[in-house]
Amino acid sequence: MTSPSDPPVRWLADLASVAEKLPQAQRPRPYYSQRESGAQQAPETSLRSTVHRARALVRELHGDHYFADSVGFECYDNHGDSDSSPEQELESRVGKAHLWAAEPDTWSEADLCDFIEVFHDLAARPTQGWTHDYSGCGWHPTKFSRKSGQALYRWRMNQLLDSTGLGLRLADSGEDIGRMVRLAPGELGRLIDEMLDSPSPAHDAVAHAIALFRSRTGTREEHRSAIVALAGVLEERRALLTDRLLSKDEDALFEIANKYHVRHHKADQRTDYGPEFLEWIFYWYLATVRLTDRLISDGSR
Numbered sequence: 001m002t003s004p005s006d007p008p009v010r011w012l013a014d015l016a017s018v019a020e021k022l023p024q025a026q027r028p029r030p031y032y033s034q035r036e037s038g039a040q041q042a043p044e045t046s047l048r049s050t051v052h053r054a055r056a057l058v059r060e061l062h063g064d065h066y067f068a069d070s071v072g073f074e075c076y077d078n079h080g081d082s083d084s085s086p087e088q089e090l091e092s093r094v095g096k097a098h099l100w101a102a103e104p105d106t107w108s109e110a111d112l113c114d115f116i117e118v119f120h121d122l123a124a125r126p127t128q129g130w131t132h133d134y135s136g137c138g139w140h141p142t143k144f145s146r147k148s149g150q151a152l153y154r155w156r157m158n159q160l161l162d163s164t165g166l167g168l169r170l171a172d173s174g175e176d177i178g179r180m181v182r183l184a185p186g187e188l189g190r191l192i193d194e195m196l197d198s199p200s201p202a203h204d205a206v207a208h209a210i211a212l213f214r215s216r217t218g219t220r221e222e223h224r225s226a227i228v229a230l231a232g233v234l235e236e237r238r239a240l241l242t243d244r245l246l247s248k249d250e251d252a253l254f255e256i257a258n259k260y261h262v263r264h265h266k267a268d269q270r271t272d273y274g275p276e277f278l279e280w281i282f283y284w285y286l287a288t289v290r291l292t293d294r295l296i297s298d299g300s301r
Contacts, residue, residue, distance in 0.1 A: 050164050051104035051112055057156060058119050062086070066153065069124040069144040075137055093118050113180040113216060116157055120170060120178040125149035150178060168216060173197060176211040184214065188283050195286060200293045202233045213282050223278045230285035237292045244295055253288065256281060
């Protein structure tokens with residue numbers, strides 16, 4: 001059992017005490033053409049360019065042994081031998097072994113998403129190892145942390161994805177963590193993060209609704225199902241809404257879901273609306289669930 005006086009514990013305590021003062025990673029200052037135009041360069045929208053960069057990042061992490069727990073590593077004495085390889089993992093998981101060496105021109109967006117997700121699941125940070133001196137073979141890992149390795153992988157990959165115009169990123173929390181999702185517009189992404197990180201009594205239902213709605217391949221029916229899930233949470237809190245909000249506001253909240261083709265299937269319901277209408281309802285309901293969470297929290301104090 002360690003004590004606060006142990007050197008490693010003291011080192012961690014000292015590091016934690018100055019964490020806020022440590023320099024943060026920042027984007028480079030604007031370059032000449034960016035200063036002249038008065039704006040930062042537009043996000044890269046080329047799929048081909050994104051494929052190049054994603055492959056380069058995965059290969060960099062591969063060289064740092066972040067996938068060695070699953071696919072092994074090169075060693076003159078075969079200490080890093082494994083029953084698998086990057087190609088075999090891609091083949092067994094998504095049937096796309098060719099992606100390890102395929103030219104970017106041949107990739108689809110689905111290929112890119114499969115590639116990123118597979119290596120997320122393989123990522124594990126090396127935590128212990130030894131140095132193999134023979135012929136300068138180098139450092140060999142022996143123990144790994146999958147949780148921290150995947151967290152770092154998501155952070156690095158999302159930095160890359162956020163600089164593109166593809167509107168995609170790796171989910172960093174929720175039941176779809178480590179899966180490619182649609183980027184929420186503007187500040188709504190912060191609302192999603194707050195809901196996934198908060199100790200809401202309805203956390204599981206809300207997390208499931210978010211996973212349905214932000215899925216990269218989400219259908220109209222899945223978007224409706226996400227709204228229905230949130231409406232169910234609000235229905236359970238209807239008395240709270242009536243008590244703490246004006247009754248007409250509470251009625252309007254449920255009228256939207258009941259009058260339009262969202263919760264029920266009736267002949268007199270409206271169906272002539274586009275996907276942007278579903279998006280509006282979803283984020284309105286999500287924000288209202290967040291509001292009721294706070295009301296419940298305030299009432300319990």
